Amino acid sequence: MGQLQKSKIKRIALLSATLSLVNNGGIQGASMAKVAKVANVSPATIYLYFESKQDLVNQLYLYVKSGFAEAAFKGYNQDIAVKDIFKRIWFNMSSFKLEFKEEASFLSQCDNTPMIDEKTRQEGLLYMTPLFDLWVRGKKEGIIKDISPYLLYAFSIYPMAFLMNMQNRGLCQLDKKVLEESFQAAWDSICEIK
Amino acid sequence: MGQLQKSKIKRIALLSATLSLVNNGGIQGASMAKVAKVANVSPATIYLYFESKQDLVNQLYLYVKSGFAEAAFKGYNQDIAVKDIFKRIWFNMSSFKLEFKEEASFLSQCDNTPMIDEKTRQEGLLYMTPLFDLWVRGKKEGIIKDISPYLLYAFSIYPMAFLMNMQNRGLCQLDKKVLEESFQAAWDSICEIK
Protein backbone atom coordinates (compact mmCIF):
# COMPACT_ATOMS: atom_id res chain seq x y z
CA MET A 1 0.00 0.00 0.00
CA GLY A 2 1.31 3.43 -0.93
CA GLN A 3 2.06 6.13 1.56
CA LEU A 4 -0.77 8.27 0.26
CA GLN A 5 -3.28 5.49 0.86
CA LYS A 6 -1.96 4.91 4.35
CA SER A 7 -2.26 8.61 5.10
CA LYS A 8 -5.87 8.67 3.94
CA ILE A 9 -6.67 5.68 6.11
CA LYS A 10 -5.06 7.26 9.14
CA ARG A 11 -6.90 10.51 8.56
CA ILE A 12 -10.20 8.66 8.49
CA ALA A 13 -9.22 6.67 11.57
CA LEU A 14 -8.71 9.96 13.38
CA LEU A 15 -12.07 11.29 12.19
CA SER A 16 -13.78 8.08 13.28
CA ALA A 17 -12.16 8.16 16.68
CA THR A 18 -13.30 11.73 17.16
CA LEU A 19 -16.83 10.91 16.05
CA SER A 20 -17.10 8.10 18.54
CA LEU A 21 -15.69 10.15 21.41
CA VAL A 22 -17.82 13.22 20.72
CA ASN A 23 -20.91 11.04 20.88
CA ASN A 24 -19.92 9.69 24.29
CA GLY A 25 -19.47 12.96 26.11
CA GLY A 26 -19.73 15.94 23.81
CA ILE A 27 -16.88 17.82 22.24
CA GLN A 28 -15.07 18.25 25.53
CA GLY A 29 -15.17 14.48 25.96
CA ALA A 30 -13.06 14.12 22.85
CA SER A 31 -9.69 15.29 24.08
CA MET A 32 -6.79 15.08 21.72
CA ALA A 33 -5.13 12.54 24.00
CA LYS A 34 -8.19 10.27 23.87
CA VAL A 35 -8.58 10.67 20.13
CA ALA A 36 -4.94 9.69 19.74
CA LYS A 37 -5.34 6.67 21.97
CA VAL A 38 -8.44 5.40 20.17
CA ALA A 39 -6.76 5.87 16.79
CA ASN A 40 -3.57 4.17 18.05
CA VAL A 41 -1.45 7.18 17.35
CA SER A 42 0.61 9.72 19.21
CA PRO A 43 -1.14 12.98 20.12
CA ALA A 44 1.43 14.83 18.06
CA THR A 45 0.53 12.85 14.97
CA ILE A 46 -2.94 14.38 14.91
CA TYR A 47 -1.32 17.72 14.14
CA LEU A 48 0.22 16.31 10.99
CA TYR A 49 -3.28 15.80 9.66
CA PHE A 50 -5.21 18.63 11.28
CA GLU A 51 -4.26 22.16 12.19
CA SER A 52 -6.02 22.16 15.52
CA LYS A 53 -8.83 20.53 17.42
CA GLN A 54 -11.27 23.00 15.89
CA ASP A 55 -10.03 22.03 12.44
CA LEU A 56 -10.44 18.37 13.29
CA VAL A 57 -14.03 18.88 14.36
CA ASN A 58 -14.86 21.06 11.36
CA GLN A 59 -13.45 18.49 8.96
CA LEU A 60 -15.34 15.75 10.73
CA TYR A 61 -18.53 17.74 10.29
CA LEU A 62 -18.01 18.13 6.54
CA TYR A 63 -16.99 14.49 6.20
CA VAL A 64 -20.11 13.22 7.99
CA LYS A 65 -22.42 15.71 6.36
CA SER A 66 -21.25 14.79 2.88
CA GLY A 67 -21.86 11.13 3.64
CA PHE A 68 -25.33 12.01 4.84
CA ALA A 69 -26.05 14.02 1.70
CA GLU A 70 -24.82 11.23 -0.52
CA ALA A 71 -27.21 8.82 1.17
CA ALA A 72 -30.07 11.30 1.11
CA PHE A 73 -29.91 11.96 -2.62
CA LYS A 74 -29.07 8.45 -3.77
CA GLY A 75 -31.05 7.71 -6.91
CA TYR A 76 -32.08 11.33 -7.22
CA ASN A 77 -34.25 11.67 -10.30
CA GLN A 78 -35.99 14.86 -11.30
CA ASP A 79 -38.41 13.17 -13.67
CA ILE A 80 -40.95 12.08 -11.07
CA ALA A 81 -43.51 13.93 -9.00
CA VAL A 82 -42.35 16.30 -6.27
CA LYS A 83 -44.00 14.32 -3.52
CA ASP A 84 -42.36 11.09 -4.68
CA ILE A 85 -38.92 12.66 -4.79
CA PHE A 86 -39.44 14.17 -1.38
CA LYS A 87 -40.63 10.87 0.03
CA ARG A 88 -37.59 9.13 -1.36
CA ILE A 89 -35.24 11.70 0.13
CA TRP A 90 -37.06 11.63 3.46
CA PHE A 91 -36.80 7.86 3.78
CA ASN A 92 -33.22 7.90 2.56
CA MET A 93 -32.45 10.30 5.36
CA SER A 94 -34.26 8.30 7.99
CA SER A 95 -32.54 5.09 6.84
CA PHE A 96 -29.17 6.78 7.15
CA LYS A 97 -29.98 8.04 10.60
CA LEU A 98 -31.18 4.63 11.73
CA GLU A 99 -28.19 2.82 10.31
CA PHE A 100 -25.45 5.34 11.16
CA LYS A 101 -26.50 6.38 14.63
CA GLU A 102 -23.21 7.97 15.60
CA GLU A 103 -23.07 10.06 12.48
CA ALA A 104 -26.67 11.17 12.90
CA SER A 105 -26.28 12.01 16.54
CA PHE A 106 -23.14 13.98 15.79
CA LEU A 107 -24.88 16.01 13.10
CA SER A 108 -27.77 16.89 15.38
CA GLN A 109 -25.35 17.93 18.10
CA CYS A 110 -23.68 20.22 15.58
CA ASP A 111 -26.98 21.91 14.78
CA ASN A 112 -27.49 23.12 18.32
CA THR A 113 -24.09 23.92 19.76
CA PRO A 114 -21.41 26.37 18.72
CA MET A 115 -18.91 23.58 18.15
CA ILE A 116 -18.74 24.23 14.40
CA ASP A 117 -17.52 27.41 12.70
CA GLU A 118 -20.30 29.35 11.04
CA LYS A 119 -18.34 29.26 7.78
CA THR A 120 -18.01 25.48 7.91
CA ARG A 121 -21.68 25.14 8.74
CA GLN A 122 -22.59 27.17 5.66
CA GLU A 123 -20.34 24.93 3.59
CA GLY A 124 -22.16 21.89 4.93
CA LEU A 125 -25.51 23.42 4.05
CA LEU A 126 -24.53 23.43 0.39
CA TYR A 127 -24.75 19.65 0.39
CA MET A 128 -28.51 20.04 0.84
CA THR A 129 -28.96 22.03 -2.37
CA PRO A 130 -30.98 19.37 -4.23
CA LEU A 131 -33.59 19.45 -1.48
CA PHE A 132 -33.92 23.22 -1.66
CA ASP A 133 -34.20 23.03 -5.44
CA LEU A 134 -36.97 20.49 -5.07
CA TRP A 135 -38.87 22.83 -2.79
CA VAL A 136 -38.58 25.67 -5.30
CA ARG A 137 -40.06 23.41 -7.93
CA GLY A 138 -42.79 22.22 -5.57
CA LYS A 139 -43.80 25.79 -4.82
CA LYS A 140 -43.98 26.60 -8.52
CA GLU A 141 -46.25 23.62 -9.04
CA GLY A 142 -48.47 24.69 -6.15
CA ILE A 143 -47.77 21.47 -4.27
CA ILE A 144 -45.54 22.82 -1.53
CA LYS A 145 -46.57 25.71 0.72
CA ASP A 146 -45.15 29.06 -0.30
CA ILE A 147 -43.16 29.54 2.90
CA SER A 148 -39.48 29.96 3.75
CA PRO A 149 -37.23 26.94 3.20
CA TYR A 150 -36.23 27.30 6.84
CA LEU A 151 -39.79 26.55 7.84
CA LEU A 152 -40.01 23.66 5.42
CA TYR A 153 -36.82 22.22 6.87
CA ALA A 154 -37.82 22.87 10.47
CA PHE A 155 -41.09 20.96 10.15
CA SER A 156 -40.30 18.20 7.70
CA ILE A 157 -36.63 17.29 8.26
CA TYR A 158 -35.52 18.59 11.64
CA PRO A 159 -38.04 16.51 13.63
CA MET A 160 -36.22 13.37 12.56
CA ALA A 161 -33.35 14.34 14.83
CA PHE A 162 -35.66 14.39 17.82
CA LEU A 163 -37.13 11.00 16.98
CA MET A 164 -33.72 9.42 16.54
CA ASN A 165 -32.73 10.87 19.87
CA MET A 166 -35.74 9.31 21.54
CA GLN A 167 -35.10 5.98 19.88
CA ASN A 168 -31.45 6.00 20.97
CA ARG A 169 -32.56 6.62 24.53
CA GLY A 170 -34.94 3.67 24.28
CA LEU A 171 -38.02 5.84 24.64
CA CYS A 172 -39.47 5.31 21.20
CA GLN A 173 -39.47 2.45 18.69
CA LEU A 174 -39.12 3.69 15.12
CA ASP A 175 -40.62 0.73 13.29
CA LYS A 176 -42.08 0.84 9.79
CA LYS A 177 -45.49 2.00 10.99
CA VAL A 178 -44.12 4.87 13.04
CA LEU A 179 -41.86 5.92 10.19
CA GLU A 180 -44.84 6.08 7.86
CA GLU A 181 -46.77 8.15 10.38
CA SER A 182 -43.76 10.43 10.69
CA PHE A 183 -43.45 10.93 7.00
CA GLN A 184 -47.15 11.69 6.82
CA ALA A 185 -46.75 14.35 9.52
CA ALA A 186 -43.76 15.81 7.70
CA TRP A 187 -45.64 15.94 4.43
CA ASP A 188 -48.82 17.33 5.98
CA SER A 189 -46.85 20.18 7.49
CA ILE A 190 -45.40 21.38 4.19
CA CYS A 191 -47.87 20.36 1.46
CA GLU A 192 -50.30 22.91 0.09
CA ILE A 193 -53.40 20.75 -0.09
CA LYS A 194 -54.09 17.59 1.84
CA MET B 1 -32.97 41.26 54.27
CA GLY B 2 -32.85 37.86 55.95
CA GLN B 3 -30.12 35.35 55.38
CA LEU B 4 -32.49 32.95 53.65
CA GLN B 5 -33.52 35.59 51.12
CA LYS B 6 -29.92 36.49 50.43
CA SER B 7 -29.09 32.85 49.91
CA LYS B 8 -31.89 32.46 47.41
CA ILE B 9 -30.72 35.51 45.52
CA LYS B 10 -27.15 34.29 45.40
CA ARG B 11 -28.25 30.87 44.21
CA ILE B 12 -30.15 32.45 41.33
CA ALA B 13 -27.23 34.73 40.53
CA LEU B 14 -25.09 31.62 40.17
CA LEU B 15 -27.66 29.95 37.95
CA SER B 16 -27.93 33.07 35.79
CA ALA B 17 -24.19 33.38 35.46
CA THR B 18 -23.99 29.76 34.35
CA LEU B 19 -26.78 30.23 31.85
CA SER B 20 -25.08 33.19 30.26
CA LEU B 21 -21.71 31.45 30.07
CA VAL B 22 -23.06 28.18 28.70
CA ASN B 23 -24.67 30.10 25.87
CA ASN B 24 -21.41 31.78 24.95
CA GLY B 25 -19.27 28.70 24.51
CA GLY B 26 -21.09 25.56 25.56
CA ILE B 27 -20.81 23.79 28.86
CA GLN B 28 -17.02 23.75 28.77
CA GLY B 29 -17.09 27.50 28.35
CA ALA B 30 -18.74 27.82 31.74
CA SER B 31 -15.87 27.02 34.04
CA MET B 32 -16.46 27.31 37.75
CA ALA B 33 -13.94 30.13 37.94
CA LYS B 34 -15.80 32.14 35.32
CA VAL B 35 -19.18 31.44 36.88
CA ALA B 36 -17.79 32.67 40.19
CA LYS B 37 -16.39 35.80 38.62
CA VAL B 38 -19.62 36.69 36.81
CA ALA B 39 -21.63 36.10 39.99
CA ASN B 40 -19.14 38.12 42.06
CA VAL B 41 -18.36 35.21 44.31
CA SER B 42 -15.43 32.99 45.15
CA PRO B 43 -15.21 29.64 43.33
CA ALA B 44 -15.41 27.91 46.68
CA THR B 45 -18.73 29.58 47.45
CA ILE B 46 -20.39 27.82 44.54
CA TYR B 47 -19.88 24.57 46.42
CA LEU B 48 -21.96 25.86 49.30
CA TYR B 49 -24.93 26.00 46.94
CA PHE B 50 -24.22 23.16 44.54
CA GLU B 51 -22.62 19.79 45.01
CA SER B 52 -20.65 19.88 41.78
CA LYS B 53 -20.62 21.41 38.37
CA GLN B 54 -22.91 18.64 37.13
CA ASP B 55 -25.34 19.46 39.92
CA LEU B 56 -25.19 23.13 39.02
CA VAL B 57 -26.02 22.41 35.39
CA ASN B 58 -28.79 19.97 36.30
CA GLN B 59 -30.40 22.48 38.64
CA LEU B 60 -30.09 25.17 36.01
CA TYR B 61 -31.89 22.91 33.58
CA LEU B 62 -34.79 22.33 35.95
CA TYR B 63 -34.92 26.01 36.87
CA VAL B 64 -35.09 27.15 33.25
CA LYS B 65 -37.45 24.39 32.21
CA SER B 66 -39.91 25.20 34.96
CA GLY B 67 -39.89 28.84 33.91
CA PHE B 68 -40.55 27.77 30.36
CA ALA B 69 -43.42 25.55 31.45
CA GLU B 70 -44.93 28.30 33.54
CA ALA B 71 -44.93 30.61 30.54
CA ALA B 72 -46.23 27.90 28.23
CA PHE B 73 -49.26 27.06 30.33
CA LYS B 74 -50.11 30.57 31.49
CA GLY B 75 -53.88 30.99 31.39
CA TYR B 76 -54.36 27.28 30.84
CA ASN B 77 -58.07 26.61 30.62
CA GLN B 78 -59.54 23.22 29.83
CA ASP B 79 -62.95 24.58 28.91
CA ILE B 80 -62.14 25.60 25.36
CA ALA B 81 -61.53 23.65 22.17
CA VAL B 82 -58.42 21.52 21.86
CA LYS B 83 -57.10 23.51 18.92
CA ASP B 84 -57.52 26.80 20.77
CA ILE B 85 -55.69 25.53 23.83
CA PHE B 86 -52.92 24.15 21.67
CA LYS B 87 -52.65 27.40 19.76
CA ARG B 88 -52.41 29.31 22.99
CA ILE B 89 -49.69 27.02 24.35
CA TRP B 90 -47.81 27.12 21.07
CA PHE B 91 -47.74 30.90 20.94
CA ASN B 92 -46.92 31.10 24.63
CA MET B 93 -43.92 28.91 23.94
CA SER B 94 -42.79 30.90 20.94
CA SER B 95 -43.17 34.17 22.85
CA PHE B 96 -41.03 32.78 25.64
CA LYS B 97 -38.38 31.64 23.22
CA LEU B 98 -38.34 35.00 21.46
CA GLU B 99 -38.17 36.96 24.67
CA PHE B 100 -35.83 34.75 26.66
CA LYS B 101 -33.31 33.80 24.02
CA GLU B 102 -30.65 32.58 26.44
CA GLU B 103 -33.07 30.32 28.25
CA ALA B 104 -34.44 28.96 24.98
CA SER B 105 -31.03 28.37 23.49
CA PHE B 106 -29.90 26.60 26.64
CA LEU B 107 -32.91 24.29 26.61
CA SER B 108 -32.36 23.32 23.00
CA GLN B 109 -28.70 22.65 23.72
CA CYS B 110 -29.78 20.35 26.53
CA ASP B 111 -32.00 18.36 24.19
CA ASN B 112 -29.13 17.32 21.97
CA THR B 113 -26.08 16.91 24.15
CA PRO B 114 -25.31 14.62 27.06
CA MET B 115 -24.81 17.56 29.41
CA ILE B 116 -27.87 16.69 31.51
CA ASP B 117 -28.41 13.53 33.54
CA GLU B 118 -31.06 11.29 32.08
CA LYS B 119 -32.85 11.33 35.43
CA THR B 120 -32.93 15.11 35.52
CA ARG B 121 -34.15 15.21 31.96
CA GLN B 122 -37.04 12.93 32.84
CA GLU B 123 -37.87 15.21 35.75
CA GLY B 124 -37.95 18.18 33.39
CA LEU B 125 -40.28 16.35 31.05
CA LEU B 126 -42.89 16.21 33.81
CA TYR B 127 -43.35 19.97 33.49
CA MET B 128 -44.88 19.31 30.07
CA THR B 129 -47.66 17.11 31.45
CA PRO B 130 -50.53 19.52 30.60
CA LEU B 131 -49.54 19.36 26.96
CA PHE B 132 -49.52 15.58 26.94
CA ASP B 133 -52.91 15.56 28.67
CA LEU B 134 -54.25 17.88 26.00
CA TRP B 135 -53.09 15.51 23.30
CA VAL B 136 -54.82 12.58 24.99
CA ARG B 137 -58.04 14.57 25.00
CA GLY B 138 -57.52 15.65 21.39
CA LYS B 139 -57.09 12.07 20.28
CA LYS B 140 -60.28 11.03 22.11
CA GLU B 141 -62.16 13.77 20.32
CA GLY B 142 -60.75 12.69 16.95
CA ILE B 143 -59.07 16.03 16.44
CA ILE B 144 -55.46 15.01 16.98
CA LYS B 145 -53.84 12.18 15.05
CA ASP B 146 -53.68 8.90 16.94
CA ILE B 147 -49.88 8.78 17.00
CA SER B 148 -47.23 8.69 19.71
CA PRO B 149 -46.81 11.86 21.78
CA TYR B 150 -43.15 11.76 20.76
CA LEU B 151 -44.21 12.25 17.15
CA LEU B 152 -46.63 15.00 18.09
CA TYR B 153 -43.88 16.77 19.99
CA ALA B 154 -41.28 16.22 17.29
CA PHE B 155 -43.39 17.82 14.58
CA SER B 156 -45.31 20.53 16.40
CA ILE B 157 -43.00 21.77 19.18
CA TYR B 158 -39.44 20.73 18.43
CA PRO B 159 -39.24 22.68 15.15
CA MET B 160 -39.49 25.92 17.12
CA ALA B 161 -35.97 25.32 18.41
CA PHE B 162 -34.63 25.19 14.88
CA LEU B 163 -36.38 28.39 13.91
CA MET B 164 -35.14 30.26 16.98
CA ASN B 165 -31.67 29.07 16.13
CA MET B 166 -31.94 30.43 12.63
CA GLN B 167 -33.30 33.72 13.89
CA ASN B 168 -30.50 34.08 16.42
CA ARG B 169 -27.97 33.56 13.64
CA GLY B 170 -29.68 36.26 11.62
CA LEU B 171 -30.77 33.83 8.90
CA CYS B 172 -34.50 34.07 9.44
CA GLN B 173 -36.86 36.79 10.61
CA LEU B 174 -39.62 35.43 12.83
CA ASP B 175 -42.22 38.14 12.38
CA LYS B 176 -45.93 37.74 12.95
CA LYS B 177 -46.58 36.35 9.47
CA VAL B 178 -43.86 33.72 9.73
CA LEU B 179 -45.05 32.72 13.20
CA GLU B 180 -48.58 32.21 11.88
CA GLU B 181 -47.23 30.10 9.01
CA SER B 182 -45.21 28.11 11.52
CA PHE B 183 -48.15 27.45 13.76
CA GLN B 184 -50.16 26.36 10.71
CA ALA B 185 -47.42 23.91 9.78
CA ALA B 186 -47.30 22.61 13.34
CA TRP B 187 -51.04 22.15 13.46
CA ASP B 188 -51.25 20.58 10.00
CA SER B 189 -48.69 17.99 11.02
CA ILE B 190 -50.65 16.75 14.01
CA CYS B 191 -54.34 17.41 13.32
CA GLU B 192 -56.53 14.59 12.10
CA ILE B 193 -58.48 16.49 9.39
CA LYS B 194 -57.45 19.66 7.63
Added chain:
DNA sequence: TATAAATTAATGAACGTTCATTCTTTTTTA
Protein backbone atom coordinates in the same frame (compact mmCIF):
# COMPACT_ATOMS: atom_id res chain seq x y z
C1' DT C 1 21.92 -2.02 -8.44
C1' DA C 2 23.93 -0.97 -3.90
C1' DT C 3 24.55 2.78 -0.92
C1' DA C 4 24.30 7.41 0.74
C1' DA C 5 21.62 11.49 1.28
C1' DA C 6 17.42 13.74 1.88
C1' DT C 7 12.73 13.86 2.97
C1' DT C 8 8.72 12.66 5.25
C1' DA C 9 6.10 10.45 9.07
C1' DA C 10 5.67 9.59 13.66
C1' DT C 11 6.85 9.63 18.30
C1' DG C 12 6.81 10.44 23.59
C1' DA C 13 7.90 13.82 26.70
C1' DA C 14 7.12 18.38 28.19
C1' DC C 15 5.09 23.03 27.79
C1' DG C 16 2.09 26.56 30.02
C1' DT C 17 -2.91 26.87 31.06
C1' DT C 18 -7.01 25.92 32.82
C1' DC C 19 -9.99 22.77 34.94
C1' DA C 20 -13.07 21.24 39.10
C1' DT C 21 -12.45 20.84 43.64
C1' DT C 22 -10.61 21.35 48.48
C1' DC C 23 -8.09 23.44 52.33
C1' DT C 24 -7.12 27.12 55.37
C1' DT C 25 -8.01 31.59 56.77
C1' DT C 26 -10.84 35.64 57.25
C1' DT C 27 -15.22 37.94 57.63
C1' DT C 28 -19.91 38.22 58.90
C1' DT C 29 -23.77 37.04 61.62
C1' DA C 30 -26.44 35.87 65.74
Added chain:
DNA sequence: TAAAAAAGAATGAACGTTCATTAATTTATA
Protein backbone atom coordinates in the same frame (compact mmCIF):
# COMPACT_ATOMS: atom_id res chain seq x y z
C1' DT D 1 -17.77 35.07 71.40
C1' DA D 2 -19.23 30.98 69.04
C1' DA D 3 -20.85 29.49 64.67
C1' DA D 4 -21.82 30.02 59.98
C1' DA D 5 -20.61 31.91 55.51
C1' DA D 6 -17.44 33.39 52.33
C1' DA D 7 -13.02 34.18 50.62
C1' DG D 8 -8.63 33.26 48.43
C1' DA D 9 -4.93 30.38 47.79
C1' DA D 10 -3.55 25.89 46.55
C1' DT D 11 -4.35 21.12 44.72
C1' DG D 12 -3.51 17.39 41.23
C1' DA D 13 -5.33 16.22 36.96
C1' DA D 14 -6.27 17.06 32.30
C1' DC D 15 -6.28 20.15 28.58
C1' DG D 16 -4.45 21.55 23.60
C1' DT D 17 -0.27 22.13 21.66
C1' DT D 18 4.79 22.08 20.57
C1' DC D 19 9.28 20.28 20.72
C1' DA D 20 13.55 17.65 19.73
C1' DT D 21 14.32 13.34 18.21
C1' DT D 22 13.91 8.84 15.84
C1' DA D 23 12.00 5.59 12.29
C1' DA D 24 10.60 4.85 7.75
C1' DT D 25 10.53 5.83 3.12
C1' DT D 26 11.95 8.00 -1.13
C1' DT D 27 15.39 10.05 -4.05
C1' DA D 28 19.98 10.72 -5.74
C1' DT D 29 24.53 9.10 -6.46
C1' DA D 30 28.38 5.94 -7.83
